[in-house]
Amino acid sequence: MKVLIKVTVAALAIIVTTFAGFGHTGEMLHQEAGAKLLAGSVPPSSTLRASGEDAFFQPLGPRRNKLRTGNAYGITMAEEALxxxxxxxxxxxxxxxxxRPSEWKHGLSFAQLRARARQEPWARQVAIDMKKPPDHPSSSSVITHRALLYLITGDETLVPRIVERIMAAKPQYNVGGGLVQTALWFDWIYNSPSVTEDQRRSMADKIAEVALKCARIYESGHAFDIWTHRGSPGWPSDVLAAGLVLDDHPEAVKLRRWGMGYFKRNYFRAWQHNGGSWMHGGSAYNIGMIMPQIIAYWASAVEGEDIYEVIQRDYGNWLEGHLHYMMAEVFPDKTRSDAVAWDYNPPGLRIKGKSFYWTIARAYGNSEFYAFQRWLKEDPMGxxxxxxxxxxxxxxxxDGRAADGVLDKPFIKLWGRNGSGYLQMRNKGWAPDGTVIEFKCGDWVWTHSQANHVNSFWIFSKGRLAVQGGSYGLDKCWHGGAGSHYFTxxxxxxxxxxxxxxxxNHAGGSGAGDLLAPGIxxxxxxxRMRWACGQTCFTFDEYLRRKSEESTVQAGLFETGEILAFEKAKDNSYTYVSGDATMAYNNPRFSYWYKGKKSGRVWKNKPKIDLFTRSMVYLMETNNLVMFDRVQSLDKSWKKSWLCHFQGKPEVLDGRLIKTxxxxHIDSFNGGTIQMTWGDGVLKPPNPDDPGRLFIRTLLPEEQIIRRVGGDGYEAWWNGKNRTGDSKKAKSLIKKLDAGRWRIEVSPAIPKKFDNFLHLIHIGDTKTAKMPTVGKIESENHRMVGVAVGGTLVMFGRSGMVDDEVSYSVPKGIIDHLIVDLKPGTRYSVAGTAQGENKITASEEGTLRFAVNGPATIKLTPER
Known part of the structure; x- marks a missing residue:
């Protein structure tokens, strides 16, 4: 027993070492968990006993109970079993x-595989690979390739190395997922005549043994649970993969029950919550690639249940939504969106070269994915x-249905309306001259950067125009001053x-500097900060509870944003979205607090707002974005600032300089029109000679101050310092990144508690000489206000939903009217149209749309 303990402690040391240096509070809890495991202080579990090592792989019930407020949630795989x-x-x-051994819906039979391998282009590749089969014993991808070659050729010389690797299987510490590959190797060489029955039994025992360990590690808290910054679901996938590949092994049924139960009760629901979007981190997604792989295993290993149909029918079709999200991450210049705001690796496309995404495309017959991959110069055949x-x-x-031009069509999709709340709008799909507008207003799940950007927007059009400022890797990631004081x-x-x-706010790490007190x-x-995040929840129900109920030991509430309305026209002429980010700030319902680790002292913030909503209407034909904000602070002296970040320097065309x-680097103007042409960027537009240009006009507040900040040495200026890091490397790195070199802050000139911000953003290029003519329209009772531009009028409720009579006048030329913030489903009498008085019912999202050729006076009267 002593020997077993020593071996286990050595193995578990890998876990703790892996987590050393993490600054995130949730991750610190996992360090504590690792220490408890090493110390052997966790009481044995009556539900999980498979070997003498059990005492070191037990679920940390006390740790999880700390994060509760009295409600009971599962903390073991057994509790979540099917x-x-x-x-x-x-x-x-x-x-x-x-x-499969025989034909099936979503793939090939064994005989079909061997027949296909004799056809081109596959036969040529097999011949090349068999001349010198890959042989790198420590590389999982090499062993997978050997196993595939064996499946195709039956060459027994390939098998011994695979057997050797299977018998060396162990948990892939701190992220899991290693056994997913091991199970595949075992399955593909299972019928090898060179494998003895004893070897086959030993390999099965090894897979079962490792799977049980993986379950215990996951329960211990080392796995980061449902959503992880490393890309879930490594450990549960290991458990399920073992269950799917083992036949009559004593542990097989239990492993299948654990794996399938956890996926259906938690993992699938969590992904459905976000609509298949991945709001985590970019290069940390490698383990996430296991997700389509383990689902493909499930589909092929099971009869009588099509898991692809189950996900489509019972879980909101999130898997195909995920495929669309991974495609939508890619801009027209073939770089990756930075809306997740973490790793800054734009050329590192997570969808390129990842073969298991083809399983999703095949399952759902998605021909657009084939066209997309060919656009990326990927070969669908191999x-x-x-x-x-x-x-x-x-x-x-x-592949034959992947028509030309399919990627140049408008693309509009909202992922996770009740979850992540991520919207993307494209006027020309992935065409090089297309516009991409992103918006995010949703729950706190897990973004590796901890970026606080609810109700934020980003714009790409012939280059990155409205961008995310800062960069995760500038200065010690989130541990340093760049991450703590600016980027997050x-x-x-x-x-x-x-x-x-x-x-x-909480300081990201010891290197933050300029501390108000230790840790803040x-x-x-x-x-506000949200420590910790969804990664600390073993079950999805626990996560949902923490959207509305605060943990007693960690200051965090996962409810940070809500999509109030979303509507797109059938003809794509407009897209309307409205998000409420009030809960993302310190507010009367919840304000962030912090408890010192050593002192035990508790610091508490006070509420500062009780309202922040943002509504946007994208008018696709004219490439105009209308943005309307409502903000109410609890003290009128607290300054409000509307933000927009750029790579190029924004010019203030018609405002008067009032302060330098x-x-x-830092100056202020009494209003004006902003013009910014792409520039000073590393990531070139699709056509560098034809970059994008952005115009911004502030219509509300009527009296405003525009503060412009940026340039060399001021890219991340805040509180008297440029927050790019103090090292020479950090100072030079900022010039090599498209991490925002300038920003504008639009503030009311007259302090008030409640303010509206109304902006027109016109998206053009160097051929666009000026801002289009724009007018502000206000209703007679001042309940509604809006913008008239390019033959379209968009009206918003100043304070929110409007359910009484509205009257307004429009000038000549205004034809299309879009009225939002009305009571959904209410029938209105619309007077002043060319047809006289019409009866129109507001949509489910509270909108009315009709045509009037101005000049005219319009009167909207709700029927009581």
Whole structure:
């Protein structure tokens, strides 16, 4: 027993070492959990006992109970297990992972695979690979390739190395997912005549043993639970993969129950919550690639249940939504969106070269994905080493439907209306001259950067125009001053600041500097921190509870934003969205607090706002974006600032300079029109000779001050310092990133508690010489206000929903009227149209749309 303890402690040391240096509070809890595991202080569990090592792989019940407020949630895989009577029937025989012994709906049979391998281009690639089979014993991808070559050729010389690697299987510490590959190797060599029955039994025992350990590690808290910054679901996938590949092994049914139960009760629901969007981190997504792989295993290994149909029918079709999200991450210049705001690796496309996404496209017949991959210069049929596995997934029928021009059409999609709240609007799809507008207003799930950017927007059009400021890797990631004071804060986003004296946020790490007290720093007017996040929840129900109920030991509430309305016209002429980000700020319902780790002292913030909503209407034909904000602070002296970040320097065309703080870097104007042409960027537009240009006109507040900040040495200026880091590397790195070199702050000239911000943003290029003519329209009772531009009028409720009579006048030429913020489903009498008086019912999202050729006076009267 002593020997077992020593071995286990050494193994677990890997876990703790892996987490050393993490600054995130949730991750610190996992360090504490690791220490408890090492110390052997966790009491044994009556539900999980598979070996003498159990004492070191037990669920940390006390740790999880700390994060509760009295409600009970599952903390073991056994508690989340699927009842045995609900288990689907397994495919008989092997291979059954990705390929079956007989024909099936979503893939090839073993005979079909071998027949396809004799056809081109696959036959040529197999011949090349078999001349010198890959042989790198420590590389999982190499072993997978060997196993595939064996499946295709039956060459027994390939098998010994695979057996050796299976017998060396162990948990892939701190993220999991290693056993997913091991199970595949075992399945593909299962029928090898060179494998003895004893070897086959030993390999099965090894897989079961490791799977049980993976379950215990996941329960211990080391896995980061449902949503992870490393890309879930590594550990549960290991458990399920083992259950799917094992036949009559004593642990097989239990592992299937645990894996399938956890996925259906938690993981699928969590992904459905976000509509398939991945609001986490970019290069941290490698383990996330396991998700389509384990689902493909499930589909191939099970009869009588089509898991793809189950996800589509019962879980909001989130899996195909995820495929669309991964495609939508890619801009027309073939770089990655930075809306997640973490790793800053624009060329690192997470969808490129990832073969298992073809399984989703095949399952749902998604021909757009084939066209998209060809646009990325990827071969759907396979290619060099590492891509041969696509021989299993390619569908000639789907590929044949991938029509030319399919990627140049408008694309508008909202992911996770009740979850992540991520919207993307494209006027020309992925065409090089297309516009991409992004908006985010949703729950706190997990973004590696901890970026506080609810109700933020981003714009790409012939280059990155409205961008995310700062960068995660500038200075010790979030541990340093760049991350703590700027990049993770709202000041780096395109959202709203409300400056409350004395407000604080948690410091990302010991290197933050400028501490107000140990662990806390000044909040630059932005949103509250949310420590910890969804990663600390083992079950999805616990996550939902923490959207509305605060943890007793960690200051955090996951409810940070809500999509109030979303509507797109059938003809794509407009898209309307409205988001409420009040909960993202310190507010009367919840304000962030912090408890010192050593002192035990508790610091508490005070509420500063009780309202911040943002509504946007994108008018696709004219490429105009109308933005309307409502902000109410609890003290009129607290300054509000509307933010927008740029790479190029914004010019103030018709405003008067009223103050210069730092010549050439910080100055203020009494209003004006902003013009910014793409520039000073590393990421070139699709056509560098034809970059994009942005115009911004502020119509409300009527009296405003525009503060412009930026340029060399002032890219991330806040509180008297440029927050790009103090090291020479950090100072030079900022010039090599498109991380926002300038920003504007639009503030009311007259302090008030309640303010409206009304902006017209026109998206053009160097051929666009000036801002289009724009007019502000207000109703007679001042309940509604809006913008008339390009033949379209958009009206908003000043304070929110309007349910009484509205009357307004429009000038000549205004034809299309879009009225929002009306009571949904209410029938209105619309007077003043060319047809006289019409009866129109407001949509489910509270909008009316009709045509009037001005000049005219319009009167909207709700029927009581």
């Amino acid at each position: 009842p045995v009577e609900q288990l689907p029937r397994m495919v008989n025989g092997h291979p059954r992972l990705l390929v 290619g060099p080493y590492g891509r041969l596995i696509r021989i299993l997934f390619y569908s000639k029928a789907i 804060q709202t000041i780096s986003s395109n959202s709203m600041l409300i400056f409350q004296p004395g407000e604080f 720093i000044a909040n630059p007017g932005g949103q 703080e730092v010549p050439g």
